Amino acid sequence: MRSRFARFAAVLGFVVIIGYAPAVQPVITAASGPQLQSIGPLTFGPDGTLYAADSAAATIYAINLGQNGGGKPGTASVDAIDQKVAALLATDAKEIAIADLAVHPSTKNSFLAVMRGQGANAKPALVRVDGAGAVTLVNTDALSFTSVALPNVQKGDAQRTQSLTQVKFAEGRVWVSGLSNEEFASKLWSIPYPFTKGDAGTSLEIFHDNHRQLETRAPMYAFVPYAINGQPYIVGAYTCTPLVKFPVSELKPNSGSKYRGTTIAELGAGNRPIDMIVYSKDGKEFLLMANTRRGVMKIPTAAFASAAPITTPSNTETAGVPFEKITAMTDIQQLALLDATHSVVIRGAASALALNAVALP
Amino acid sequence: MTMSTARPETFLGRAAHCCGVVTLLALSLACQSRTRADAGELRVVLHPPDGAARPAYVEITGLDDEGLSAVRSRAADEAAMSSLFRVSVADQTDASLPDIAGRYAVNGRSVTFTPRFPFDAGRAYRVRFDRARLGTPDQNAIVTSIVRLPAAATRAEAEVVAIHPAAPVVPENLLRMYVEFSAPMGSRQAADFVRLIDRTTGQDSVVEEAFLPVEADFWSRDHRRYTLFLDPGRVKRGILPNRARGRPLRAGRAYALDIAAEWPDEHGQPMKRAFRHEFKAGPAVTSGIDASAWRIAPPSPGTRDRLAVDFDRALDHAVAARALGVEQNGVAVAGAGTVEPGDTRWVFVPNAAWQPGAYRLTAQPFLEDPQGNQIGRAFEVLVDTPRDPNPEPFRVPFVVGANTVQR
Numbered sequence: 001m002r003s004r005f006a007r008f009a010a011v012l013g014f015v016v017i018i019g020y021a022p023a024v025q026p027v028i029t030a031a032s033g034p035q036l037q038s039i040g041p042l043t044f045g046p047d048g049t050l051y052a053a054d055s056a057a058a059t060i061y062a063i064n065l066g067q068n069g070g071g072k073p074g075t076a077s078v079d080a081i082d083q084k085v086a087a088l089l090a091t092d093a094k095e096i097a098i099a100d101l102a103v104h105p106s107t108k109n110s111f112l113a114v115m116r117g118q119g120a121n122a123k124p125a126l127v128r129v130d131g132a133g134a135v136t137l138v139n140t141d142a143l144s145f146t147s148v149a150l151p152n153v154q155k156g157d158a159q160r161t162q163s164l165t166q167v168k169f170a171e172g173r174v175w176v177s178g179l180s181n182e183e184f185a186s187k188l189w190s191i192p193y194p195f196t197k198g199d200a201g202t203s204l205e206i207f208h209d210n211h212r213q214l215e216t217r218a219p220m221y222a223f224v225p226y227a228i229n230g231q232p233y234i235v236g237a238y239t240c241t242p243l244v245k246f247p248v249s250e251l252k253p254n255s256g257s258k259y260r261g262t263t264i265a266e267l268g269a270g271n272r273p274i275d276m277i278v279y280s281k282d283g284k285e286f287l288l289m290a291n292t293r294r295g296v297m298k299i300p301t302a303a304f305a306s307a308a309p310i311t312t313p314s315n316t317e318t319a320g321v322p323f324e325k326i327t328a329m330t331d332i333q334q335l336a337l338l339d340a341t342h343s344v345v346i347r348g349a350a351s352a353l354a355l356n357a358v359a360l361p
Numbered sequence: 362m363t364m365s366t367a368r369p370e371t372f373l374g375r376a377a378h379c380c381g382v383v384t385l386l387a388l389s390l391a392c393q394s395r396t397r398a399d400a401g402e403l404r405v406v407l408h409p410p411d412g413a414a415r416p417a418y419v420e421i422t423g424l425d426d427e428g429l430s431a432v433r434s435r436a437a438d439e440a441a442m443s444s445l446f447r448v449s450v451a452d453q454t455d456a457s458l459p460d461i462a463g464r465y466a467v468n469g470r471s472v473t474f475t476p477r478f479p480f481d482a483g484r485a486y487r488v489r490f491d492r493a494r495l496g497t498p499d500q501n502a503i504v505t506s507i508v509r510l511p512a513a514a515t516r517a518e519a520e521v522v523a524i525h526p527a528a529p530v531v532p533e534n535l536l537r538m539y540v541e542f543s544a545p546m547g548s549r550q551a552a553d554f555v556r557l558i559d560r561t562t563g564q565d566s567v568v569e570e571a572f573l574p575v576e577a578d579f580w581s582r583d584h585r586r587y588t589l590f591l592d593p594g595r596v597k598r599g600i601l602p603n604r605a606r607g608r609p610l611r612a613g614r615a616y617a618l619d620i621a622a623e624w625p626d627e628h629g630q631p632m633k634r635a636f637r638h639e640f641k642a643g644p645a646v647t648s649g650i651d652a653s654a655w656r657i658a659p660p661s662p663g664t665r666d667r668l669a670v671d672f673d674r675a676l677d678h679a680v681a682a683r684a685l686g687v688e689q690n691g692v693a694v695a696g697a698g699t700v701e702p703g704d705t706r707w708v709f710v711p712n713a714a715w716q717p718g719a720y721r722l723t724a725q726p727f728l729e730d731p732q733g734n735q736i737g738r739a740f741e742v743l744v745d746t747p748r749d750p751n752p753e754p755f756r757v758p759f760v761v762g763a764n765t766v767q768r
Contacts, residue, residue, distance in 0.1 A: 119547045125478065183677070213743070215743075
């Protein structure tokens with residue numbers, strides 16, 4: 001069924017200010033393996049480097065998986081993935097949380113970020129699923145890595161935390177979004193890779209306006225890098241509105257400059273995108289977006305470039321970017337691009353999750 | 362005393378049929394012997410953790426010289442070891458579930474397995490040692506045993522001890538609330554356990570989709586505090602969710618925050634009791650914090666009397682606690698600051714006596730009220746309102762030695 005976004009047709013702009021000089025010295029390379037305090041969002045670079053976000057330490061690790069990068073090539077579907085991961089970690093499915101899913105670019109094995117245990121005692125684990133459906137724990141003890149502490153993370157007391165929600169690699173930089181559990185932080189971090197002491201990256205403060213009237217800070221929590229007309233953009237979602245785009249070319253560190261982006265669509269209250277992937281099919285590109293309450297949406301990206309900015313509220317549903325709801329994909333908890341023809345998803349309810357390779361719609 | 366609760370398990374099927382010698386021993390350390398066991402008599406012992414120094418591990422003893430030699434020859438081959446000596450979660454019914462990931466070692470006359478992640482207290486684990494894989498014809502027995510560490514305390518201990526803001530009336534554009542607990546909680550997020558109730562009419566009705574539906578971790582580091590974010594898409598004016606459904610809180614109405622007792626603590630136990638926090642919503646507060654209107658009551662010189670600062674409004678309980686400080690000649694004054702109940706006053710007690718002279722109260726630029734308003738800048742401002750990308754702390758001078766209230 002075809003539908004359209006934005007009954008009330010708000011196309012909302014937002015503004016980014018580049019703020020602050022880098023204040024944190026990054027980069028540690030050690031032979032003892034990454035000492036993650038927690039594990040959350042994952043992504044791979046094109047060379048197979050695994051970028052893992054550690055919210056507890058407000059640190060991004062770039063890990064060389066070496067021989068751990070691949071078992072049998074591909075990713076086979078695995079039923080009861082949460083139970084299998086839990087068994088591997090000596091516990092019950094109720095005691096684990098799968099925080100993210102990423103696919104190795106060459107082996108096409110899937111990697112899961114898992115927190116094992118409850119509360120402050122929960123420990124991070126990295127789990128691999130290969131083309132035979134084998135579920136194995138990746139021993140990170142001896143893996144080489146580099147890391148960077150996110151710049152300009154407030155040094156709070158024991159109560160404040162920085163919950164990192166997504167990490168992506170594009171344009172030679174690692175992009176990280178996150179939320180604070182205290183102030184209404186609106187940071188998007190951009191860090192050049194390889195990590196260097198000379199440039200610890202930049203924290204971008206995101207603003208969002210409604211119809212050129214009021215603007216607020218606006219935390220980003222899900223995004224995907226995407227080129228529009230050959231120019232790199234970030235297509236993302238904020239806590240207050242679902243889908244926006246902004247060009248990254250104008251991000252000049254420490255310039256204090258502002259610029260405006262465009263909201264592509266609104267999904268309404270009570271729904272948030274979980275993951276976004278971009279893929280090609282039949283000569284066209286699409287954004288596939290898994291949502292908390294509104295299923296999976298397939299959005300042709302051709303409209304991203306041509307959508308005219310709307311500066312006044314509209315009450316028609318036809319405004320905004322059209323999408324197709326993929327009814328065959330339900331209860332999606334995690335979504336990642338597997339290869340040219342398939343995605344890999346974690347679907348189902350708690351304690352009954354399956355990892356499935358699913359044909360791209 | 363170390364507990365080991367290895368228990369015999371009935372042998373089943375083909376394994377029992379083909380096995381020559383099966384020995385199952387339930388041992389505690391009290392009866393554990395380090396003398397060489399008779400050939401074929403294997404012991405399975407679960408050693409509990411030694412504090413933080415050593416995690417719990419499973420030990421197999423009783424192998425004869427040939428068996429030990431065979432194990433040693435395989436010790437470096439993880440796949441061979443994991444087929445010889447398997448440890449798995451015992452209460453799982455799905456035979457396809459993998460064994461526990463762990464490390465093997467041969468120490469003296471024993472073989473040990475230490476899981477990568479510690480055994481859970483009270484959980485049953487199955488240990489299976491397959492001597493057939495050692496290649497010794499007369500020792501082709503499979504030994505299995507169920508072991509478990511003592512169960513942890515299972516008493517409900519946690520309860521909600523505070524909600525911030527605690528005021529009986531909060532602005533309708535409130536962005537967040539803090540829930541404080543008496544004991545560390547688990548990892549579950551609030552969605553299944555917290556409801557906003559409209560009780561204006563005298564009958565409870567749930568305010569649907571009041572909170573931010575994001576699966577981010579909003580626990581404090583010690584898991585004694587959870588941050589509830591009201592859906593900012595509904596709080597911010599003019600955005601589709603706001604226009605479609607309005608703010609979750611509306612001025613003049615009466616509410617309750619209901620927190621279910623089922624919210625599990627770090628041991629998986631429910632709380633002692635459910636909790637209800639009743640409050641009303643008042644008019645929105647949509648202006649920036651006016652620090653120039655704060656009232657500072659300076660302390661007397663030569664004392665460690667508290668400095669009291671009365672704000673122009675209730676500030677964010679958590680942010681204020683770390684955003685405020687005192688400096689003298691540009692140097693931070695050591696001491697303890699506290700946000701008083703109601704979040705409209707901050708008091709500071711220095712470690713050393715106040716000296717006569719000029720001081721400054723410092724407020725970091727990230728200071729907010731619970732509506733997201735900052736000093737001199739409202740949360741919602743007219744578009745293109747300039748903003749300093751590198752804001753300095755806001756400073757309010759005061760003098761110790763004067764007896765008048767300063768503004």
